[in-house]
Amino acid sequence: MEKLVVDGGRPARSEPMPPAYPGGMMLGQEEAEASGAVVLDQSPFRYYGPNMRYAVQQLEDMISAYAEIPYVLGVTSGTAALVVALKALGVGYGDKVIVPANTFLATPGAVVCSQAVPVFADVDDSLNISPESIDKLCEDDEVKAIITVPILGNLCDMDAIQSIAKKWGIPVIEDIAQSCGATYKGSFAGTIGDIGTLSFQMNKVLTAGEGGAVITRDANLFERAVRYHDQGSFREKSRYGIVSDDEENAFVGQNYRMSEVTGGVLVEQWKRLNGILGVMRARYIAIQQTLAAELPGIKFRVEPDSTGYTGSHLGMILPNAAIANQFMEYLYAENIQVYPLYGGKPVFMLPQLLHQRTADVKGSPFAYPFRKPVIYTPDSCPNAVSLMPRTMYLPISPLLTEQDAVEIAAGIIKVYRSLNISEQKG
Structure with a gap:
C-alpha cells in the first residue's frame, strides 16, 4: 500500500483540484x-x-x-x-x-x-x-x-x-x-x-x-x-x-x-449546459465505478434516479463524524478536496432559525398563534443530524480530465484503505 502524505508518502495528485464553480470556470x-x-x-x-x-x-x-x-x-x-x-x-x-x-x-x-x-x-x-x-x-x-x-x-x-x-x-x-x-x-x-x-x-x-x-x-x-x-x-x-x-x-x-x-x-x-453536464457525469461515473470495484464496503448516497443526476458531487457516507473528518484531512494532504455540506449541520441549527430571529421587532412571522406551535430543537431530524456530518462530498469540475479522475480515485482508495474504514463502525 502506498504511504499517505501525512506519513511521508507522495501525494496522489501534484496540484489541488479546480475550484468547485462549474459554470463559473467556463465563463469566457x-x-x-x-x-x-x-x-x-x-x-x-x-x-x-x-x-x-x-x-x-x-x-x-x-x-x-x-x-x-x-x-x-x-x-x-x-x-x-x-x-x-x-x-x-x-x-x-x-x-x-x-x-x-x-x-x-x-x-x-x-x-x-x-x-x-x-x-x-x-x-x-x-x-x-x-x-x-x-x-x-x-x-x-x-x-x-x-x-x-x-x-x-x-x-x-x-x-x-x-x-x-x-x-x-x-x-x-x-x-x-x-x-x-x-x-x-x-x-x-x-x-x-x-x-x-x-x-x-x-x-x-x-x-x-x-x-x-x-x-x-x-x-x-x-x-x-x-x-x-x-x-x-x-x-x-x-x-x-x-x-x-x-x-x-x-x-x-x-x-x-x-x-x-x-x-x-x-x-x-x-x-x-450539455457540455458541462456531459463532462461532470463522465468523471463522476469513472470515479464512482472505480471506488465501488476497489472498495466493496464504501457507501454512497442513494440515487433515486441513477442516470439523471448532474454529476457535480459524489457523496460518500462514512461510519461516523470523526472518521469522516480524518478522511477529509488526509485527502486534503493528497490534493483531493472533499467536505461536509453546511459544516455537517442541519439548517435549523443556524441561530437565526433555531432561535426564530427576524428583522421584525414583533417576531413576525413566528409570533403567529399557530394551533400547533413551531419549535426547533437540535434533535428535530435525527437522520440529518446523523448523516450530514459523516457525508463527504467530492466536487467534480467540468475541467477535470480522465487522468484527474484516475488520480482522484486512486487517492481516495489509498486513504480509505489506510484508515481501514471498511472495518470501522458508526
Missing part, C-alpha cells in the same frame, strides 16, 4: 461579449430601452424549450425565485411550509421572508427530503406547501413525494438551485411539482454571479409569479396569449426583475 469571451453588448446598447432593463436585445426573453425561451415547460420567468436570484414561487401559491402569514433539514439557509429564509414559517422534514440516505417525514408533517392542516431540494445534483424521490402531496392536497415547489439540468425519469428537475425554481449564483451549475428563474406549467401560477416579481404588473400578456384584467388581478408585489446584463451572460451559459 462569449459571456463577456454578450454582457458588453447590452451595456454598449444602453439597454440593461429587460422591458424597454433605446436598443433592446431581449436577452432575458431569449433565456426564458431557451429554458422553456430545454425543459419542455411553457412558462419561464427570469428573476434576480434563486432566493427571489423561491419568494416569487411561494407568493404565486398564495403562501403567507399564518401558513407553514415543509422544508428539508439539509438545505441552504435561503430555502427556509425565503419562507420566513414570505411571512410563513418553515417546518423541517428529515432526510433519507439520498441526503434529500424524506417522503415519510413529509407525510407525517402533512397531518398538520396549517401546512400549505412543500419545498423539495435535490442536494448537489442528486434527485429527490419525486414519485413518492408527489403521491403524498396529492393525498394531502398540498402544492410542491421544487428548489433545484443545485441541480440545473438534472432529470428525474426523463423529466427536467423542477417541472414535476407545481412550480420550480432555479439559481444561477456563483457556485451553481450555470452562473452569472446571481440570477434565478421560476418555471411552471400552470398559467395562473405564472401570472401571479410575473405580477409579484414586477410590482403587480404583467407587461407581456400577449407573448403568452394570456387574457387578464389588471383592474381585477393586480396586487402589490416587489421588484425581482432580471437585468439584460444577467440575461446576456446566462444565454451563453445555457449553451454550455
Whole structure:
C-alpha cells in the first residue's frame, strides 16, 4: 500500500483540484461579449430601452424549450425565485411550509421572508427530503406547501413525494438551485411539482454571479409569479396569449426583475449546459465505478434516479463524524478536496432559525398563534443530524480530465484503505 502524505508518502495528485464553480470556470469571451453588448446598447432593463436585445426573453425561451415547460420567468436570484414561487401559491402569514433539514439557509429564509414559517422534514440516505417525514408533517392542516431540494445534483424521490402531496392536497415547489439540468425519469428537475425554481449564483451549475428563474406549467401560477416579481404588473400578456384584467388581478408585489446584463451572460451559459453536464457525469461515473470495484464496503448516497443526476458531487457516507473528518484531512494532504455540506449541520441549527430571529421587532412571522406551535430543537431530524456530518462530498469540475479522475480515485482508495474504514463502525 502506498504511504499517505501525512506519513511521508507522495501525494496522489501534484496540484489541488479546480475550484468547485462549474459554470463559473467556463465563463469566457462569449459571456463577456454578450454582457458588453447590452451595456454598449444602453439597454440593461429587460422591458424597454433605446436598443433592446431581449436577452432575458431569449433565456426564458431557451429554458422553456430545454425543459419542455411553457412558462419561464427570469428573476434576480434563486432566493427571489423561491419568494416569487411561494407568493404565486398564495403562501403567507399564518401558513407553514415543509422544508428539508439539509438545505441552504435561503430555502427556509425565503419562507420566513414570505411571512410563513418553515417546518423541517428529515432526510433519507439520498441526503434529500424524506417522503415519510413529509407525510407525517402533512397531518398538520396549517401546512400549505412543500419545498423539495435535490442536494448537489442528486434527485429527490419525486414519485413518492408527489403521491403524498396529492393525498394531502398540498402544492410542491421544487428548489433545484443545485441541480440545473438534472432529470428525474426523463423529466427536467423542477417541472414535476407545481412550480420550480432555479439559481444561477456563483457556485451553481450555470452562473452569472446571481440570477434565478421560476418555471411552471400552470398559467395562473405564472401570472401571479410575473405580477409579484414586477410590482403587480404583467407587461407581456400577449407573448403568452394570456387574457387578464389588471383592474381585477393586480396586487402589490416587489421588484425581482432580471437585468439584460444577467440575461446576456446566462444565454451563453445555457449553451454550455450539455457540455458541462456531459463532462461532470463522465468523471463522476469513472470515479464512482472505480471506488465501488476497489472498495466493496464504501457507501454512497442513494440515487433515486441513477442516470439523471448532474454529476457535480459524489457523496460518500462514512461510519461516523470523526472518521469522516480524518478522511477529509488526509485527502486534503493528497490534493483531493472533499467536505461536509453546511459544516455537517442541519439548517435549523443556524441561530437565526433555531432561535426564530427576524428583522421584525414583533417576531413576525413566528409570533403567529399557530394551533400547533413551531419549535426547533437540535434533535428535530435525527437522520440529518446523523448523516450530514459523516457525508463527504467530492466536487467534480467540468475541467477535470480522465487522468484527474484516475488520480482522484486512486487517492481516495489509498486513504480509505489506510484508515481501514471498511472495518470501522458508526
